[in-house]
Amino acid sequence: MTDLAGLSSVFGAWYDFRDLNNLQRLITEWIAEWGPDWLASIVTGVLGALGILAVVGPTLLILIWVERKVISRFQQRYGPNRVGPKGLLQPVADAVKLILKEQLAPRAADKLIFFLPPVLIFVPGILIWGVLPFGPRMSVADLNVGVLFLLAVSGTAVLVIFMAGWSSNNKYALFGAMRAVAMSISYEVPMVLALLTLVVFSGTMSINGIVEWQQQEDVIFILLFPLSAIAFFFAASAELNRTPADISEAESEIVAGYHTEYSGMRFGLFYAVELGNTLVVSGFIATFFLGGWWLWGLDQWVPSWIILLAKTAAVYFLLIWTRGTLPRLRIDQLMSFCWKALVPATLLFVVVAFVERTLILSEGWDTTVALPIMAVFNIALTLGAIMLFARVARPAPLRRPARIRMAGADIGGLRAARDVASRREEPQLQVGGD
Amino acid sequence: MTTRYDATAAMEIVNAGTPGASCVDGGVLFLEPESVADSIRTLRDSEESDLVFLSNLTAVDHERHFEVVYHLQSLDRNHILQVKARLTDREDPVLPSLTGVYHGAHLQEREVYDLFGIRFEGHPDLRRMFLWDGFPGYPLRKDFLQMPGQIRAGLPGFPHESEENAWPVPGSVPQRPMHPNDPQPEGDVVVAEDDGEAEA
Amino acid sequence: MTTADDTRLAMQEDSHLAMQGTIEALTTGDGSEPVVVNLGPQHPSTHGVFRLKVTLDGEIVQDAEMRIGYLHRSMEKLAEERTYTQNIPFTDRIDYLAAMSNNLAYCLAAEELLGVEVPPRAQAIRVMFAELQRVASHAMANGTFINDCGAWHTPLFYMFRDRERVLDMFEMTCGARLTTNYMRIGGVAFDLPDELLPTLESFLADMPERIADYEALLMENEILHARARGVGVISPELAVNSSLSGPVLRATGVPWDLRKANPYCGYEDYEFDVPVGEQGDCFDRFLVRMAEVKESLKILRQVVDTLPDGPYLADVPLHARPEPGEAYARVESPRGELGFYLVSDGGPAPYRFHCRPPSLINLTALKEMSVGGTLADAIVTLGSIDIVVGEIDR
Secondary structure, eight states: OOOTTHHHHHOSSTTOOTTHHHHHHHHHHHHHHHSOHHHHHHHHHHHHHHHHHHHHHHHHHHHHHHHHHHHHHHTTSOOSOSSSGGGTTHHHHHHHHHHHSOOOOOTTSOHHHHHSHHHHTHHHHHHGGGGOOSSTTOOSOOOTTHHHHHHHHHHHHHHHHHHHHHHTTOHHHHHHHHHHHHHHHHHHHHHHHHHHHHHHHHOOOOHHHHHHHHHHHTOOHHHHOHHHHHHHHHHHHHHTTOTTSOGGGOHHHHTTGGGTTOOHHHHHHHHHHHHHHHHHHHHHHHHHHSOTTOOTTGGGTSOHHHHHHHHHHHHHHHHHHHHHHOOOOOHHHHHHHIIIIIHHHHHHHHHHHHHHHHHHHHHOOOHHHHHHHHHHHHHHHHHHHHHHHHHHSOOGGGTSOEEEEEOTTOOSSHHHHHHHHHOOSOOSEEEOOO | OOEEOOHHHHHHHHHHHSTTSEEEETTEEEEOGGGHHHHHHHHHHOTTTOOOEEEEEEEEEOSSSEEEEEEEEETTTTEEEEEEEEEOOSSSOEEEOSTTTOTTHHHHHHHHHHHHOOEEETOTTOOOSSSOTTOSSOTTSTTOOSOTTOOOTTOOOOTTTOGGGSOOOTTOOOOOOOOTTSOOOOSOOOOOOOOOOOOO | OOHHHHHHHHHHHHSHHHHHOOSHHHHSTTSOOOEEEEEOSSOTTSSSSOEEEEEEETTEEEEEEEEOOTTOOOHHHHGGGSOTTTTHHHHHHHSTTSHHHHHHHHHHHHHHHHTOOOOHHHHHHHHHHHHHHHHHHHHHHHHHHHHHTTOOSHHHHHHHHHHHHHHHHHHHHHSOSSSOOOEETTEESSOOOTTHHHHHHHHHHHHHHHHHHHIIIIITOHHHHHHHTTSSOOOHHHHHHTTOOTHHHHHTTOOOOHHHHSOOTTGGGSOOOOEEOSSOSHHHHHHHHHHHHHHHHHHHHHHHHTOOOSOSBOOOOTTOOOOSEEEEEEEEETTEEEEEEEEEOSSSSOSEEEEEOHHHHHGGGHHHHHTTSBHHHHHHHHHHHOOOHHHHHO
16 A cells, blocks of 8 residues: 555646546556556556546536537627526436437338448547557556557447448438548548658657657647648547538438438437537647647646646637638539648658658758748648649639629610620639639 | 500411411410411511420319410510410310420420319420329319318328228319309309319 | 319329339439439428429439429418508518518508508618618528538528518617518508617628628538539520529629619618629529628618618508509519519509519529539539529428
């Protein structure tokens, strides 16, 4: 039994969970004194999982409120404001309603495969949280191949989506599922390549290692590899089925996509996981590209998990913003954007990262000088690539501007139409075009 | 301002192609039913009339005959011409379809077929539009006075759910007493059988 | 087989269960059969109970067939049993997003039958409300169009702000927001309330800024361009031949607007212009509607400045019995050429009451517009035509 006085050093302050791993280590050591090794692993694993669930559950409820409230503010309305103070209890009311609703299943559905997805979708959704570092020693599993784990686990979600879409025996669901599969597989490529840039440059596949590298070099990756950050952001929003890439549940086209036939809490689970994934992906964007729990020394004064949450909230807000503003792309446009723009661009930056890393390692360049230069170079390269893309990859119909002319005195049919079109004066309105 | 195109001038244009295909009565151009499509095509293609736009196509049940009414518009010359065709056969009124002349006649002819039972020969897709196949009778005919099957309060169910709710056999349609606003039929009006078959 | 059997079969074929469909077409054969997907009658972007049956090869539309009639209320038959004045509320329900325009078109037809002279103040009020209705209807059309392009309701809610203000003005004038029943044969039902003109003034003052906002948000939006440009294209020749009208026709470049071509209610006294597009695609229709709102505001300004005094309703008996004859009156409703064809036999009720529905006739070319594009394009095309199912089915 370790001395209880040590606990005061474990908890530096009541709000500071930074050294939770110390507690975990204490428990492990304490169990190891009298019990077998496997018991220690199980106990710490269960504790970590409970911790994650305790965080994720309430967070999902709050997120529903946040998302609805923020979106409604974008749309010039109040949003939920009836249940509880400021509508805060609205998600609870929603959850109660969803639980009480009848759970329908189509007669022709493949029953087993139909019932599984709402449960299975939770597995990757929760597993991802395990590798998110809330602090230097504050993640459930600090794997040395954390990046690989993240990509592998998040890739399995598409299987569940396909199960849901296929088993529903509904054409909308099937279309949604097929679109989701096509899109996920495509967008995983730029996602992997964007992360590969970081892995190559920082030389580690551990997620905490990447944050520590940013802390060590006093730089955040979005400055070094902005294009990778943008590509990762877009690819992630595509994987999350959020506008402008929500084609797999495009409301105006295929009703609700793969979860069209799910009702009651089964739908609620899909919905909750989607929101949870959005938050955790925002967390990973914050971790990989914005420095995670580290913020130029502020992490010495403020608990690291608060810093991470603040950055996550910022990214999450950006995701809500794009969702509230942009229309949806068509599936062929999404695909061509992925394969013709994101993949080459991220590949380019993998090469750039490799070259720059080699320069630092073999030439022994001083990173305090080299990194700012590289950042400037990479930002210029990013801007150049975006402008090149905007010029080259524009579809043909968009190259001509759309013009509105005024008919003036020419009122009539086809002859008048020719007269109006042949007039030389400036059109009333002209938008778009190169 | 849209002017009315002179019916006599239109008659001359039509009759130049097919003599006797049209006549003017009371300032309205009447076309022979058999050659309606050809006559209107002539009017559309003629430089003078230039009636390129089918503004409206509908029918009126005049009890002894049907009148199919076309409103043809010239956009560039900005004049409108009303053209009519009379159909005396109430059992199986047939008229050539205008779909070959104006694509815009497509849905309007289907509507007239649905509600009046006038068949348009040559229409590529002549089916009922608002009502379902098998609906007994054509509601806009003046002899269609009441929904068959009597209207029951509270919607007991859909017709296909049980025999009780099914539409009655044609011919047993109960006739409702005349309303003061109903047009009073004069003379011997030919009342068509409601033959609920979905022909054509 | 009895008719009952026929009917049952027909209804089963039409029933919702059969509609939602199974995926047989995909699981049988070599897996390369086209899939028939029903959009509607319960679907987020069919704007009512409208059903579009598309045959898809992958995502490409091979055939599009519409099934309508879910909202058929047999108005043309009902109207034959009611007096001319009693029929006015029916016209509200025909196109419930442009009730004022429908009122107006019907009243014009009835006035033509009865030979009624409408006082100048009533004419001006009619123009005012017809144009307000156009602003409201185009706000709705453009908002839902962007929604169909996949935006998450934000532009719709922006545009609804303006529509709300117009509907508020309707409410303060005639007590109803949607089904206004405001126009009468010979004028309008009530004179303008005192508070209307100040409200309209502030509305006119605010709108240019609002429209500038929308243009900033939408017109240079690259995704919207990518979704709507070159989609649902129709040539001016086919558009005229298909009897298309309204913004759908004008987007192809044909400058046909009944307010100019056949001015009614004194439209010839107001200065405005007719915007026409170039390509005839969905984006041009959107732009034409945007530009038309601006022109409507111009007209409204002139109406407010030159509003004459005098009676607002001519003396027309409630149970008017027009001479036997017929009348066909058309107005430029927000959706296009809206006509009413009335036949009188000298009785108190119209012998025949026919509405020329622009929504229905504009759908004639839907197949031509959507075949060859993707499913998403078909939705955008349908949204850009701006249908109102009440008017399609009547």
